[in-house]
Amino acid sequence: MNLLTKLFLVLTVAALGYAAYEGLVxxxxxxxxxxxxxxxxxxxxxxxxxxxxxxxxxIASIVYLAKRNAAADAVAAATAEVGVVFCTVxxxxxxxxxxxxxxIWWTWDARxxxxxxxxxxxxxxxxxxxxxxxxxxxxxxxxxxxxxxVDVPIVYMTIRWFRTQHPSPVxxxxxxxxxxxxxxxxxxxxxxxxxxxxxxxxVARYRLxxxxxxxxxxxxxxxxxxxxx
Amino acid sequence: MxxxxxxxxxLAKDLRMEWRSKDAINSMLFFGLLVVVIFSFAFNPNAExxxxxxxxxxxxxxxxxxxVALNQTWARELRNQVLDAYRVSPAPANALFLAKAFGxxxxxxxxxLLMAPLFIVFYNLRSVGPAWQLVVxxxxxxxxxxVNGTFFAALSIRTRNREMMLPLILFPISxxxxxxxxxxxxxxxxxxxxxxFWMKMLLVYDxxxxxxxxxxxxxxxxxx
Numbered sequence: 067m068n069l070l071t072k073l074f075l076v077l078t079v080a081a082l083g084y085a086a087y088e089g090l091v092x093x094x095x096x097x098x099x100x101x102x103x104x105x106x107x108x109x110x111x112x113x114x115x116x117x118x119x120x121x122x123x124x125i126a127s128i129v130y131l132a133k134r135n136a137a138a139d140a141v142a143a144a145t146a147e148v149g150v151v152f153c154t155v156x157x158x159x160x161x162x163x164x165x166x167x168x169x170i171w172w173t174w175d176a177r178x179x180x181x182x183x184x185x186x187x188x189x190x191x192x193x194x195x196x197x198x199x200x201x202x203x204x205x206x207x208x209x210x211x212x213x214x215x216v217d218v219p220i221v222y223m224t225i226r227w228f229r230t231q232h233p234s235p236v237x238x239x240x241x242x243x244x245x246x247x248x249x250x251x252x253x254x255x256x257x258x259x260x261x262x263x264x265x266x267x268x269v270a271r272y273r274l275x276x277x278x279x280x281x282x283x284x285x286x287x288x289x290x291x292x293x294x295x
Numbered sequence: 296m297x298x299x300x301x302x303x304x305x306l307a308k309d310l311r312m313e314w315r316s317k318d319a320i321n322s323m324l325f326f327g328l329l330v331v332v333i334f335s336f337a338f339n340p341n342a343e344x345x346x347x348x349x350x351x352x353x354x355x356x357x358x359x360x361x362x363v364a365l366n367q368t369w370a371r372e373l374r375n376q377v378l379d380a381y382r383v384s385p386a387p388a389n390a391l392f393l394a395k396a397f398g399x400x401x402x403x404x405x406x407x408l409l410m411a412p413l414f415i416v417f418y419n420l421r422s423v424g425p426a427w428q429l430v431v432x433x434x435x436x437x438x439x440x441x442v443n444g445t446f447f448a449a450l451s452i453r454t455r456n457r458e459m460m461l462p463l464i465l466f467p468i469s470x471x472x473x474x475x476x477x478x479x480x481x482x483x484x485x486x487x488x489x490x491x492f493w494m495k496m497l498l499v500y501d502x503x504x505x506x507x508x509x510x511x512x513x514x515x516x517x518x519x
Contacts, residue, residue: 183467186470189467193463194454200519206450206454208514209446210447210464213443216507217470223471
């Protein structure tokens with residue numbers, strides 16, 4: 067680890083600590099929902115971070131298919147994996163928040179369902195990476211990543227139509243409309259901290275991935291030289 | 296050789312092999328029959344209920360049965376290194392893809408034609424809405440399943456857990472298509488809602504994913 071990485075790591079930990087203080091102490095208690103609303107400061111930044119990571123995965127996959135650049139493949143692998151982690155956080159904190167506020171754990175609303183399908187798609191991406199063999203992994207994974215990303219808007223449109231035809235038991239519940247000004251700083255602080263955490267994780271995972279690529283290359287090389295033919 | 300000549304030759308070869316062996320269609324058909332019977336035990340619906348759930352049952356049965364056929368798409372070409380031969384030949388990769396996709400379309404369409412009477416008998420189905428729309432939905436829906444299925448079968452054949460892999464990557468991506476198929480079928484059968492939106496959605500899905508498949512197939516075929 068070089069000095070810059072260490073410095074960034076310290077800054078990330080500090081930002082996470084301060085963001086937690088902002089979200090748990092500084093942020094005002096919500097009028098109707100009470101303290102449980104504070105999960106919002108973890109839920110929403112995780113979602114934004116996950117979407118950003120999946121978008122990076124899409125870009126990295128296109129770059130890989132166009133340039134056949136091993137670094138782009140490592141970025142794609144790292145962002146998908148960390149993205150799934152953040153998306154899992156979203157899917158876990160969501161029901162915890164929904165249960166006391168809406169009275170139900172889950173509703174098949176457009177945003178919830180799209181996030182779930184997104185999670186399923188990227189888990190299937192990780193499964194494909196895990197089970198494909200050799201250097202073709204990168205191409206197969208990049209192709210699937212493009213399918214997955216193209217699918218997301220279609221999922222969102224179909225589910226939105228599906229929901230308007232069958233109204234869900236909960237009306238509203240969205241937080242986008244009219245967030246109190248005093249709630250913005252904790253939200254943005256948490257987003258910053260989560261994004262920094264995501265960068266730390268992606269960089270660590272990226273390094274691991276490039277090391278794996280090196281090892282694989284060495285193995286292939288050794289196999290080629292070692293086989294007496 | 297042009298793409299179309301190539302595609303026609305490959306398609307004719309696949310159809311001839313299937314006609315002589317009947318591997319895919321037999322296993323698909325029996326599997327589909329089992330699903331129909333098991334579903335009718337599991338849900339035991341009366342005529343009115345069955346009209347509401349039939350859309351879902353039919354398409355889930357077809358989806359499962361289609362996976363059986365899709366998995367066999369490329370297996371034959373792995374033996375004797377046919378795919379490698381294809382890669383070094385100057386034939387366009389998309390001709391191979393289109394031939395395989397059309398072949399699968401024909402297999403699944405035949406399956407649907409044979410299974411439809413079974414569904415009608417076992418579930419006492421009668422369409423309230425215009426039945427010709429069901430044919431449109433079937434064509435669009437079947438293409439949505441097989442175009443991505445053929446592509447993903449080419450991915451999964453390269454992995455360590457081959458047959459297991461296809462549903463794992465095909466089902467998540469197919470969720471919007473499946474939703475559109477099920478809801479348009481239910482709308483037509485019950486006559487309670489207009490299936491127009493869902494049919495348009497299926498068409499969009501077909502166009503988008505056929506383009507993506509044709510764009511990416513060559514890279515996947517040549518992946519080392």
